[in-house]
Amino acid sequence: LTQDELKKIAAYKAVEYVESGMVLGLGTGSTAKHAVDRIGDLLRQGKLHDIVGIPTSKKTHEQALSLGIPLADLDSHPAIDLAIDGADEVDPHLNLVKGRGGSLLREKMVEGACRKFVVIVDESKLVKHLGGSGLAMPVEIVPFCWKFTANRLQNLFQDAGCVAKLRTCGANGEPYVTDNRNYIVDLYFKEDIGDLKAASDAILHLAGVVEHGMFLDMATTVIVAGELGITVKNK
Numbered sequence: 001l002t003q004d005e006l007k008k009i010a011a012y013k014a015v016e017y018v019e020s021g022m023v024l025g026l027g028t029g030s031t032a033k034h035a036v037d038r039i040g041d042l043l044r045q046g047k048l049h050d051i052v053g054i055p056t057s058k059k060t061h062e063q064a065l066s067l068g069i070p071l072a073d074l075d076s077h078p079a080i081d082l083a084i085d086g087a088d089e090v091d092p093h094l095n096l097v098k099g100r101g102g103s104l105l106r107e108k109m110v111e112g113a114c115r116k117f118v119v120i121v122d123e124s125k126l127v128k129h130l131g132g133s134g135l136a137m138p139v140e141i142v143p144f145c146w147k148f149t150a151n152r153l154q155n156l157f158q159d160a161g162c163v164a165k166l167r168t169c170g171a172n173g174e175p176y177v178t179d180n181r182n183y184i185v186d187l188y189f190k191e192d193i194g195d196l197k198a199a200s201d202a203i204l205h206l207a208g209v210v211e212h213g214m215f216l217d218m219a220t221t222v223i224v225a226g227e228l229g230i231t232v233k234n235k
């Protein structure tokens, strides 16, 4: 099975949790895309009705619009029944790293307003501890004096051998700009960052920081699709 087939399997399993009449948080990324497609299919087939979607990015907003999924936002729907979204890393306590797709702020706002948050991943996302994949731990920051903020983030985690890099895009290395007109600094760790709550508090304490990609104690269920089948982990 390809990684994308595994992502689709996890996504379809998560959509089984969707009931007609629900207000749904619609995730962002290549795994969540399958879940949004599936919801659109079931609505069109009449197997689901009276669904309202709260998208977690402009990209998902466009996808859901094209599928005819009725959309709203947190201002009109502050209480959400269920969110389905992917993740970049999942640790044994169901803590997550998210945001490699750049949508972490709206994802954390929407998923923080949900009664149930179902995470969908292929088995490659499972890690022993967050930051352990050597891949990016995203932090959304204001553009103003971004070098100053990036350096303060790097110094916070110098014991873990942290390197902070501004996320850029395009050929000429322009800064990547989020849906909220902010920048992203990606943190790369060589060692375990230890206490996640302390790390989260330290990051959020920096004035130029908007939000970070650690989603601690937020997921209620994680659906993992692997070569040997599907595993459902509940909090």
Ligand code: DER
Pocket: 027, 028, 029, 030, 031, 032, 085, 086, 087, 088, 097, 098, 099, 100, 101, 102, 103, 104, 107
């Ligand atoms: O950027 C994000 O938060 C995405 O949800 C990410 O965590 C998972 O993206 P993927 O499903 O494309 O791997």
